[in-house]
Amino acid sequence: MDNPLVMKLEQFRRLPDEDRRLLEDLTSGRQQRLGAREDVIREGEHSPDIHIVMSGLACRYKILANGGRQIMAFLVPGDPCDAEIFILKAMDHSIGTLAPSVIAAIPGETMQELLLSRPGIALAFWWNTLQDEGVLRERIIDVGRRDAYSRIAFLIYEILLRLRAVGVVGDTGFDFPVTQTDLADATGLTPVHVNRMLQRLREEGLIVAEGRRWTVTDPAGLRRAAEYEASYLHLDRAKDEPESEVGRRLKGLI
Amino acid sequence: MDNPLVMKLEQFRRLPDEDRRLLEDLTSGRQQRLGAREDVIREGEHSPDIHIVMSGLACRYKILANGGRQIMAFLVPGDPCDAEIFILKAMDHSIGTLAPSVIAAIPGETMQELLLSRPGIALAFWWNTLQDEGVLRERIIDVGRRDAYSRIAFLIYEILLRLRAVGVVGDTGFDFPVTQTDLADATGLTPVHVNRMLQRLREEGLIVAEGRRWTVTDPAGLRRAAEYEASYLHLDRAKDEPESEVGRRLKGLI
DNA sequence: CGATTCATTGACCGGGATCAAGAACCGTGG
DNA sequence: CCACGGTTCTTGATCCCGGTCAATGAATCG
Numbered sequence: 001m002d003n004p005l006v007m008k009l010e011q012f013r014r015l016p017d018e019d020r021r022l023l024e025d026l027t028s029g030r031q032q033r034l035g036a037r038e039d040v041i042r043e044g045e046h047s048p049d050i051h052i053v054m055s056g057l058a059c060r061y062k063i064l065a066n067g068g069r070q071i072m073a074f075l076v077p078g079d080p081c082d083a084e085i086f087i088l089k090a091m092d093h094s095i096g097t098l099a100p101s102v103i104a105a106i107p108g109e110t111m112q113e114l115l116l117s118r119p120g121i122a123l124a125f126w127w128n129t130l131q132d133e134g135v136l137r138e139r140i141i142d143v144g145r146r147d148a149y150s151r152i153a154f155l156i157y158e159i160l161l162r163l164r165a166v167g168v169v170g171d172t173g174f175d176f177p178v179t180q181t182d183l184a185d186a187t188g189l190t191p192v193h194v195n196r197m198l199q200r201l202r203e204e205g206l207i208v209a210e211g212r213r214w215t216v217t218d219p220a221g222l223r224r225a226a227e228y229e230a231s232y233l234h235l236d237r238a239k240d241e242p243e244s245e246v247g248r249r250l251k252g253l254i
Numbered sequence: 255m256d257n258p259l260v261m262k263l264e265q266f267r268r269l270p271d272e273d274r275r276l277l278e279d280l281t282s283g284r285q286q287r288l289g290a291r292e293d294v295i296r297e298g299e300h301s302p303d304i305h306i307v308m309s310g311l312a313c314r315y316k317i318l319a320n321g322g323r324q325i326m327a328f329l330v331p332g333d334p335c336d337a338e339i340f341i342l343k344a345m346d347h348s349i350g351t352l353a354p355s356v357i358a359a360i361p362g363e364t365m366q367e368l369l370l371s372r373p374g375i376a377l378a379f380w381w382n383t384l385q386d387e388g389v390l391r392e393r394i395i396d397v398g399r400r401d402a403y404s405r406i407a408f409l410i411y412e413i414l415l416r417l418r419a420v421g422v423v424g425d426t427g428f429d430f431p432v433t434q435t436d437l438a439d440a441t442g443l444t445p446v447h448v449n450r451m452l453q454r455l456r457e458e459g460l461i462v463a464e465g466r467r468w469t470v471t472d473p474a475g476l477r478r479a480a481e482y483e484a485s486y487l488h489l490d491r492a493k494d495e496p497e498s499e500v501g502r503r504l505k506g507l508i
Numbered sequence: 509c510g511a512t513t514c515a516t517t518g519a520c521c522g523g524g525a526t527c528a529a530g531a532a533c534c535g536t537g538g
Numbered sequence: 539c540c541a542c543g544g545t546t547c548t549t550g551a552t553c554c555c556g557g558t559c560a561a562t563g564a565a566t567c568g
Contacts, residue, residue, distance in 0.1 A: 060391070062391070062395060064395065064399060065481055065483075068399060070394065070395045070398055070399055072391045072394050072395070084380065084384050087377065087380060087381055087384060088381075088384060092388050092391070093391060123341065126338065126341060127341055127342075129383060129387070130338050130341060130342060130383075132387065133383070133386065133387055133390065134346050136387065136390040136391060136394065137314070137316070137326045137346070137347060137390060139394050140324065140326050140390065140393050140394055140397060141316060141318065141324045141326070143394055143397045143398040143442070144324055144397040144441070144442030145318060145322060145324055145442055147555075147556090148555075148556065179513085179514065179515090180514075180515065180516095181514080187398070188397070188398030188399055189556075189557090190556075190557055190558080191514090191515085192515095192516085192517090192556090192557080192558080192559095193555090193556055193557075195515065195516060195517090196516090196517095196556090198515095199516085211565090227318075227319055229319075401523075401524090402523075402524065433545085433546065433547090434546075434547070435545095435546080443524075443525090444524075444525055444526075445546090445547085446524090446525080446526080446527095446547095446548085446549090447523090447524055447525075449547065449548060449549090450524095450548090450549090453548085465533095
């Protein structure tokens with residue numbers, strides 16, 4: 001139990017017990033343990049399996065012509081990496097770990113059967129894709145319109161929210177094992193400037209970061225700094241049912 | 255025939271005649287004619303229908319807290335606006351026209367039935383969602399990493415490609431009825447700076463813009479200026495089958 | 509305990525924002 | 539046909555956010 005994929009998909013809609021069991025079985029089948037900074041799948045490749053992050057932290061990224069790296073999304077436990085790989089001939093971006101992680105592999109055919117036979121699961125996966133799209137759109141605003149300060153605040157706040165929703169965050173803090181260079185690659189800033197903005201967030205008492213352990217000391221303040229609007233995550237059920245799992249986990253944040 | 259939705263979906267995979275006919279019937283049923291700068295659907299709203307751009311030009315956008323507008327995607331003929339609306343409770347962004355447009359409306363239930371009964375169409379729509387995601391990811395790189403000059407060049411090149419793929423571009427030029435303010439809202443630049451970059455592109459003989467009519471005089475040059483990589487559009491079939499419709503339309507561009 | 513990665517600090521520079529003012533281009537009505 | 543008010547486009551002057559370069563600590567790890 002406490003399977004992160006189940007938790008992730010249930011952010012949208014409660015699943016019947018049988019669906020849960022199916023998902024748990026699938027994700028506990030083949031798992032690979034990766035260190036930090038290893039690739040799950042590379043741009044241009046095609047994999048017969050689809051991958052799910054079970055623990056740790058990964059990201060979608062692309063290496064640019066000039067050698068730079070753009071991180072387009074963080075993947076937290078429960079996030080499917082490439083649920084749609086069997087539709088496309090090749091990945092148009094790479095997926096790599098940022099921290100030591102456990103990645104589950106589900107055969108593409110199994111996945112297809114699952115999507116065809118269990119409409120509830122198919123719906124949940126589709127919804128997940130839409131949430132991903134929402135996150136991407138928000139990141140465009142982030143990169144295009146917000147200044148460096150809000151951008152960093154935004155990124156941290158979103159990660160806090162998503163980690164909370166999937167249940168791997170205590171009240172006080174959370175593990176977010178990224179370097180400032182990683183943050184720079186995700187925000188389109190330079191590491192130097194990321195450093196300065198983090199200092200400002202700390203000076204203002206919004207966050208504490210010691211090593212890989214982050215603590216958001218003033219969630220409301222951080223949210224203000226980020227100019228945050230949570231609607232795009234479509235955590236509707238959670239908001240509407242404050243008694244639900246996810247609702248409790250996100251209390252006071254959205 | 256020459257239904258833009260059919261053309262769009264067939265970029266991925268040839269559809270059986272019956273599927274085509276179904277799509278043609280659906281899109282010719284209820285249509286609305288909108289002027290420029292009208293909303294198809296607004297953030298927070300829920301519509302019983304899903305919408306398809308049949309002609310003209312629309313965009314996904316969001317109004318920010320400071321009053322600014324961020325355009326996150328352009329929608330050209332054949333593009334579905336909100337194929338997934340029946341999954342979500344509310345739109346997390348708005349869709350509006352930039353030019354006078356014809357928008358087809360398909361009832362949500364009809365859409366659901368269609369997706370369940372015609373796997374080929376469901377697959378094509380799913381693929382379309384994935385292409386959208388690819389475009390979004392590319393835009394993040396665009397906004398995050400490229401300088402203003404490449405950003406504008408990129409935007410124009412992508413529009414050229416997408417209009418070509420759907421068959422509404424002659425060899426010489428195409429209608430792209432946007433203001434420089436629209437381009438600014440799409441790229442995260444100021445109108446003033448957009449203007450200067452367009453001047454540069456013109457000086458260098460890459461494009462000609464007279465009124466709403468644009469002509470790309472040097473596609474290869476524009477592509478270079480844009481640092482363009484087309485893989486994310488997943489127009490695989492087109493590349494692999496140079497004899498296909500789409501292949502012919504895109505010759506020399508990807 | 510060296511060696512390599514990561515965080516931090518400072519000096520300087522430049523791309524693009526901002527502000528402001530004209531010019532060209534509308535559609536509209538007299 | 540022209541006069542008009544309103545967009546849109548263009549140009550110039552100035553400023554500032556964030557990039558660049560470079561050096562120094564701090565931390566992690568064979």
